[in-house]
Each structure stands twice: as C-alpha cells, then as structure tokens.
Amino acid sequence: MADNGKQHAPHRGDMTGAKALWATLANHGISTVFGYPGGAIMPVYDALTFYPEVRHVLTRHEQGAAHAAEGWAKATGEIGVCMATSGPGATNLVTGLADAMLDSVPLLAITGNVASHLMGTDAFQEADITGITLPITKHNYVVRDVEELPRIVAEAIRIARSGRPGPVLVDIPKDIQLAAFHSEIPAPHARPEAPAPSPESIERALELLRGARKPVIMAGGGSLDASAEITALARAWDIPVITTLMGLGAFPSSDPLWLGMPGMHGSVAANRAISEADVLLGIGLRFDDRVTGRVNGFAPNAAIIHVELDAAEIGKIIRTHVPVRGDAKQAALLLTQGAEPTARPEWQAQIEEWKGRTVTPETYGAGYAVKAVVDRLRPDDILSSDVGQHQMLAAQLARFEKPRRWINSGGLGTMGFGLPAAIGAGMAEPGVRSVVIAGDGGFQMTAQELATLKMYDVRNVKICIINNSFLGMVRQWQELFHEKRYSEVWLGDSNPDFIKLADAYDVPGYRATTAEELPAAIDAWLSDPKSALLEVVVPHEHGVFPMVPAGAALFEMIETEPAKSPDLSAQMQDAAEEASEA
Amino acid sequence: MTEVRDHLLSILVRDEPRVLTRITALFGRRGYNIKSLSVGSTEHPGVSRMTIVVSGDRGVVEQAIRQLEKLHDVIKIIDHSLEKYVDRELVLVKVAITPESRVEVRQIAEDFRSRIVDVGRHALTFEVTGDEGKITAFIEQMRPFGILETMRTGRIALTRGSNADIPAHVYHEGETQALQPTLEVQPREERARHVPNLF
Numbered sequence: 017m018a019d020n021g022k023q024h025a026p027h028r029g030d031m032t033g034a035k036a037l038w039a040t041l042a043n044h045g046i047s048t049v050f051g052y053p054g055g056a057i058m059p060v061y062d063a064l065t066f067y068p069e070v071r072h073v074l075t076r077h078e079q080g081a082a083h084a085a086e087g088w089a090k091a092t093g094e095i096g097v098c099m100a101t102s103g104p105g106a107t108n109l110v111t112g113l114a115d116a117m118l119d120s121v122p123l124l125a126i127t128g129n130v131a132s133h134l135m136g137t138d139a140f141q142e143a144d145i146t147g148i149t150l151p152i153t154k155h156n157y158v159v160r161d162v163e164e165l166p167r168i169v170a171e172a173i174r175i176a177r178s179g180r181p182g183p184v185l186v187d188i189p190k191d192i193q194l195a196a197f198h199s200e201i202p203a204p205h206a207r208p209e210a211p212a213p214s215p216e217s218i219e220r221a222l223e224l225l226r227g228a229r230k231p232v233i234m235a236g237g238g239s240l241d242a243s244a245e246i247t248a249l250a251r252a253w254d255i256p257v258i259t260t261l262m263g264l265g266a267f268p269s270s271d272p273l274w275l276g277m278p279g280m281h282g283s284v285a286a287n288r289a290i291s292e293a294d295v296l297l298g299i300g301l302r303f304d305d306r307v308t309g310r311v312n313g314f315a316p317n318a319a320i321i322h323v324e325l326d327a328a329e330i331g332k333i334i335r336t337h338v339p340v341r342g343d344a345k346q347a348a349l350l351l352t353q354g355a356e357p358t359a360r361p362e363w364q365a366q367i368e369e370w371k372g373r374t375v376t377p378e379t380y381g382a383g384y385a386v387k388a389v390v391d392r393l394r395p396d397d398i399l400s401s402d403v404g405q406h407q408m409l410a411a412q413l414a415r416f417e418k419p420r421r422w423i424n425s426g427g428l429g430t431m432g433f434g435l436p437a438a439i440g441a442g443m444a445e446p447g448v449r450s451v452v453i454a455g456d457g458g459f460q461m462t463a464q465e466l467a468t469l470k471m472y473d474v475r476n477v478k479i480c481i482i483n484n485s486f487l488g489m490v491r492q493w494q495e496l497f498h499e500k501r502y503s504e505v506w507l508g509d510s511n512p513d514f515i516k517l518a519d520a521y522d523v524p525g526y527r528a529t530t531a532e533e534l535p536a537a538i539d540a541w542l543s544d545p546k547s548a549l550l551e552v553v554v555p556h557e558h559g560v561f562p563m564v565p566a567g568a569a570l571f572e573m574i575e576t577e578p579a580k581s582p583d584l585s586a587q588m589q590d591a592a593e594e595a596s597e598a
Numbered sequence: 599m600t601e602v603r604d605h606l607l608s609i610l611v612r613d614e615p616r617v618l619t620r621i622t623a624l625f626g627r628r629g630y631n632i633k634s635l636s637v638g639s640t641e642h643p644g645v646s647r648m649t650i651v652v653s654g655d656r657g658v659v660e661q662a663i664r665q666l667e668k669l670h671d672v673i674k675i676i677d678h679s680l681e682k683y684v685d686r687e688l689v690l691v692k693v694a695i696t697p698e699s700r701v702e703v704r705q706i707a708e709d710f711r712s713r714i715v716d717v718g719r720h721a722l723t724f725e726v727t728g729d730e731g732k733i734t735a736f737i738e739q740m741r742p743f744g745i746l747e748t749m750r751t752g753r754i755a756l757t758r759g760s761n762a763d764i765p766a767h768v769y770h771e772g773e774t775q776a777l778q779p780t781l782e783v784q785p786r787e788e789r790a791r792h793v794p795n796l797f
C-alpha cells in the first residue's frame with residue numbers, strides 16, 4: 017500500500033473518510049489545524065498520523081482552538097481550521113464560530129459526531145451541532161455519504177473564503193469517518209472573483225465626491241485587503257480617513273489624513289468629522305451600533321456612499337444614497353481614476369483643530385501602560401487584544417502602518433479571545449512578534465493556553481496583562497450609569513499570582529507596578545528570547561475616554577475623563593436618556 | 599417610512615435537510631413577520647419552491663430578500679410585488695348546519711363555486727380556492743352560521759406566463775435588484791435637529 021502520508025491520490029478501497037478528509041485539507045494547502053480529540057472524532061485523529069505535512073496543534077480547550085484559528089486567519093487573510101469531537105467538544109467551539117461570524121473571518125470547523133444511526137437518539141455525547149450553529153455560521157453540513165465528504169469540505173472552504181468571509185462547519189458522523197472511500201479527491205475550487213461595482217454606481221459616487229466640501233472616508237474590516245488602493249484614493253482626493261476598530265491598519269496611521277477610530281471610544285477628530293461631513297464614503301463596513309451611536313444622529317448632514325460586497329449590509333442600518341456593491345479594491349481603484357483633487361482649506365483647518373484634541377494618558381494607569389507597550393511595537397509586529405478597557409485603549413493608542421497587524425474580537429467582544437488568537441497569529445508568522453494585551457479578567461478565561469505555548473515551544477508570543485483588579489470595562493459603566501455600585505466586578509482578592517502562573521508553564525514572567533519600573537520591565541519582556549508574560553499592575557479606577565454613552569449620538573461625546581464627581585454620571589445619564597427619547 | 603403591507607415572495611431553494619429551518623430561523627432571528635408559508639416541489643428535481651407572505655414596509659422586505667439571498671441553499675427569489683402574478687390559496691372550512699340553514703349554506707357555497715368535501719349531520723366541510731379576497735368573502739358569508747374549523751394552506755403564487763408581462767429582472771440571475779441607487783440626494787430624513795458643541 018502506497019499510503020505513506022505523501023501520496024494523496026486515492027486508491028480504490030484503501031482510503032477511509034477520515035483519510036479523505038486530511039487529503040482534501042492537504043490539497044487545499046492547509047498546513048495547520050487547531051483542535052482537540054474525543055471519541056466521535058478518533059478515526060480522524062488516527063488518520064492524522066498518515067499526514068505529517070498537516071500540523072495539528074493541541075490547544076487546551078476547543079474555544080482556544082477556534083480563536084487560534086481565527087488569529088491565524090486574521091493575520092494571514094487565509095482560512096483558519098479548527099476541529100473538535102462531538103457534543104461538548106463541538107459546543108465549546110460555538111463562541112469562536114459566533115466570533116468569526118460577526119468579524120467575517122474565514123474559518124472551517126470540523127466536528128465529529130456519533131454514528132449516523134445514533135444521530136437523533138440523544139446518544140452519548142451527541143449534540144445537534146448543525147442546529148446549534150445554524151445562525152452563527154455562513155453555512156453548515158452534516159456529511160451523510162462518505163463519497164460526498166471531500167466535495168463538501170472543498171465547498172465549505174470555498175464558501176468560507178468567498179464573498180464576505182465567514183465560518184463554515186462540517187459535521188462528520190463517526191461511521192462516515194470509518195467508511196471506505198472510493199471516489200476522487202477533487203481539486204480545490206478557484207477563488208471566485210469578487211464582483212466589480214457597476215459603472216453607474218461609481219459615476220454617482222464620483223459626482224458626489226466632486227461636489228463635496230466636507231468629505232470623509234470610513235474604512236472597515238472589509239477594506240483590509242484593499243489598503244493600498246484606499247490609501248491611493250484618499251491621497252488622490254485629499255480626503256481624511258477614519259478606520260473602524262476592525263479596519264485599523266487599512267490606512268497608515270502616520271499619514272496626516274488619518275483621523276483615528278470612530279464610535280463609542282473613537283477619537284474626537286473621527287467622531288466630529290462624521291458629525292459634520294457632507295459626504296461620507298464608507299468602504300467595507302457594516303455600521304455597527306458601537307460605531308454609529310444613535311443612528312439618527314449619525315452623519316446627520318452627509319450623503320452616504322457605501323462600498324460593500326455584502327448587499328444585505330447596504331441600507332441595513334444607515335440609509336445609503338449611493339450603494340456601490342462590489343469589491344473594495346476595484347471600487348477604490350475606479351474612484352481614484354476619477355479623482356479631482358479639490359482644495360478644502362476650511363475643512364482641513366477644522367480637522368487639524370480636532371486632531372489637536374487627542375488625549376494622551378499622562379498619569380500612570382491602564383492607558384499609560386498600554387501606550388508604553390504599543391509605542392515599542394515595530395510595524396511588522398502583530399498586536400492582538402482581549403476585550404475590555406485595555407482593548408479600547410490599545411485601539412486608540414496603537415499605530416498601524418499595515419493591515420492585518422491588529423487582531424481583536426470586534427463584533428462579538430469575546431473575553432478570552434486574546435491569548436489563543438495571538439498564539440494562532442504567532443504560529444502563522446513565526447518570524448514576527450505576536451504581542452497580546454489582555455485584562456486580568458479576560459486572560460483567565462483562556463489562560464490554560466499557556467500550555468500550548470509550552471508544548472509547541474512557541475517563542476514569539478508576548479503577553480501583557482493590564483491588571484487593574486477589576487472587570488474594568490464593566491466597572492466603568494457601573495461607575496457612570498449605576499452610581500458606582502460595583503456589583504461583582506472585583507477580582508483583586510482572588511487573582512492568581514500571574515508570574516507564578518506563567519512560571520508553572522515555563523513562561524518567563526515580568527512585572528511592573530509603577531511608571532518608573534515600566535520601561536525596564538517592557539525591555540526585559542520584549543527582549544526575552546522566549547514567549548514571555550508581563551504583568552502591569554495599575555491603579556484600580558481608570559476609565560477609557562473619549563466615550564460616547566450608549567444610546568447617544570457621536571456628537572454627544574465626552575472627550576476626557578472628567579474629574580470623578582457624581583455630576584458626571586448624572587450628565588452622561590441625561591445624555592443617554594435624551595437620546596433614547598429622541 | 600413607506601406603508602406596511604403584505605409582500606409575496608417566491609423562494610426557490612435547494613431541497614436539502616434543514617433548508618426550511620434555515621429560512622424560518624432567518625426570519626425569526628431578524629424579526630420579520632411571516633404571515634403565511636407554503637412549500638412544495640418544483641418541475642426541477644432537487645429544487646423546492648416556497649411562497650412566503652411577509653408583512654412590512656419596502657425597506658424590511660428588501661432587507662429580508664438580501665439576507666435570504668446570502669443563504670447557500672437559496673437559488674432565486676422573486677418578489678411578486680414587482681410584476682404581475684397569479685396567486686391562490688386553498689381553504690377547508692367546516693360550517694355548522696341545522697335543518698333550517700342547510701339549503702342556504704349550500705346555496706352560498708355554490709355561488710362561490712366551492713365544493714363540498716365532507717357531509718356530516720351537523721356540519722358541512724367546503725373546499726374553496728381563490729385569491730385572498732374571495733376566501734375572506736366566503737368566510738364572512740359563512741360566519742353567521744357558525745364556523746367550526748378552518749385550515750388554510752397559505753398563499754402560493756406564480757409569475758404570469760403571458761410573456762410580455764415578465765420584466766427582465768424576474769428571471770435575471772445577476773445582482774440583487776434591491777440595490778437601485780437613490781436618485782435624488784436629499785438630506786438624511788432623520789436629520790438631527792441641532793448639533794450641540796460638546797467638543
């Protein structure tokens with residue numbers, strides 16, 4: 017038998033469904049799979065031993081596997097693959113799939129299931145995972161015939177990558193994994209071309225841009241692969257650019273046209289420019305409510321041009337005057353060709369003034385620490401974050417010159433995302449530093465993945481924990497909107513000694529507790545030849561500002577952290593109430 | 599806001615497991631209201647056809663169409679409000695009868711060209727086919743006698759086959775037709791009244 021792991025052309029009768037699965041993945045150039053075995057997927061794990069060119073990374077939780085695959089996909093733009101057994105294994109993937117759905121991450125999830133004849137009988141470790149993941153996958157499959165398996169996997173990969181990317185799940189009953197496979201392994205699908213925008217829509221967009229006196233471009237996660245074209249477009253028209261949380265890096269932060277991030281914790285310049293703009297050109301974004309604030313106060317004076325691949329996003333939230341359906345790259349190129357640079361001195365002066373109002377954290381705290389870390393990043397470094405105050409601070413303070421260097425959970429806001437995503441990204445690009453900023457809360461949701469670092473001797477993951485002893489972001493809202501009733505957000509007494517925890521996994525640990533200690537600690541941490549952990553202990557009560565209260569419009573933003581007084585919560589509550597009444 | 603009314607959609611779908619769940623779950627999750635739903639096979643093996651009546655304004659229906667178009671199982675959607683169509687519904691109505699009312703009930707049914715499908719001592723069951731207006735009128739006529747039970751199949755619809763009536767977009771495979779640019783650029787309809795300077 018010629019099946020030595022190198023040969024993927026099937027031979028009649030000598031292949032199982034499980035081998036056909038690996039052969040198909042290998043054919044698609046999948047080099048790494050993150051997963052966790054179990055009873056219902058054992059034939060697949062058994063067959064893995066025949067395919068040494070596919071690396072399987074054993075995480076310590078299936079959620080870690082899903083986020084690691086996401087980190088891989090977000091850093092490379094290529095599909096990430098994760099794998100789990102039936103029942104509890106499969107349900108542990110669910111959070112990662114929902115996360116990938118909301119952030120449009122191309123992900124393939126393979127789950128084992130109980131044997132076909134047991135499905136539907138509440139068998140041991142049976143869960144209806146295709147039913148469970150119906151609303152949080154782009155599509156999902158149960159393989160019912162082994163001969164269909166490679167075709168389904170190939171199609172799943174195509175669906176995950178094409179159009180607006182997203183997660184696809186393939187559930188494979190155990191008997192199908194074991195069944196003899198006789199068909200051909202199909203060649204990978206060619207990647208479909210993204211649809212070109214219609215000439216009329218481009219013409220209409222150009223018309224609006226030509227007449228614009230206060231234009232602004234807003235680029236989202238769907239524009240990351242059109243970064244060069246969008247940069248050229250903005251420069252050709254001399255239009256300022258806002259990048260959303262998911263779009264950070266789509267436009268170089270060092271460019272004077274960059275205004276920062278919009279939305280709840282956006283920059284003064286970005287939110288103000290949106291509020292005053294007469295034409296807003298949105299590219300590859302979906303007007304999330306964290307971006308728009310109160311919808312009827314969003315860009316109230318602007319005609320909206322929306323370039324988007326997913327037709328369902330056009331007009332879903334914000335009324336669009338010129339829908340441009342199609343590929344961001346092509347649209348940006350066409351809009352650049354029609355560029356007519358216009359001097360808009362007043363708009364420019366206004367923008368400069370707003371940009372001057374950037375907040376830099378001066379006193380030692382979470383913001384100060386995050387800034388100290390991100391200031392030390394090199395343009396190639398990948399920065400991941402977990403979810404909370406540190407995430408918003410990193411998004412505000414980090415500077416990105418290139419796309420796909422910023423990895424975070426935007427749409428779902430998944431605590432526990434950071435460490436496994438940074439591991440996935442670090443494994444995708446072993447030559448690049450993969451830095452993750454996490455809170456003391458979120459880090460503990462997937463801290464066990466330190467073991468993955470140890471097991472695979474990953475050397476380029478740098479973990480920074482901003483330890484404020486609180487679930488900081490929730491605490492901030494309690495402070496502002498619940499009269500400082502700090503209900504169930506205090507972690508301080510029960511937090512582990514993070515350095516000892518890291519040590520338990522052979523990960524070197526460093527700690528800073530003051531502004532003075534910080535620079536040396538960062539140096540030592542970053543220059544450690546191994547993956548390492550830095551804990552920065554910061555004062556408990558620090559907020560993230562600017563902030564637009566939930567339910568308020570972007571122009572109702574609060575710029576700087578106000579002196580702590582009861583007035584503030586009253587003031588913000590008023591703004592929020594007024595907004596919800598309007 | 600445009601007016602809220604009923605929209606008839608025909609959805610051609612791959613005949614695969616869970617396809618009905620996928621479609622109804624999409625409507626449920628996004629809060630679109632299904633007024634009626636009927637499903638059956640088509641002249642093509644492997645392809646089923648659904649007629650869904652959704653109520654909402656134009657915006658809601660366009661959004662529903664675009665979300666449906668994203669489903670891998672959906673082959674084509676026809677929005678019947680954009681063209682001429684025929685639609686029918688089949689209803690079974692069980693009406694209470696007494697020796698006195700029996701003749702009158704039968705007479706009304708005859709006027710509606712309704713067939714009797716079951717005869718009982720105290721009730722007659724009728725089958726009525728027609729458009730919504732006819733069925734509503736039938737039920738209203740029978741109501742005074744006492745309606746014991748009704749069952750409706752939900753509406754089904756087809757584009758009119760007199761070819762001149764079929765606009766190109768109905769069988770057009772390309773881009774969604776829901777994406778016509780707004781011709782006039784007006785200020786956003788919900789323009790904020792004032793922009794307080796909090797900056």
Ligand SMILES: Cc1ncc(C[n+]2csc(CCOP(=O)(O)OP(=O)(O)O)c2C)c(N)n1
Binds near residue numbers: 429459
């Ligand atoms: C899985 C999950 N559970 C709960 C939340 C709600 N949540 C959002 S931010 C936050 C606090 C995060 O605290 P920490 O990780 O310490 O970071 P910090 O905000 O202090 O920087 C919580 C609980 C969430 N986003 N995800």
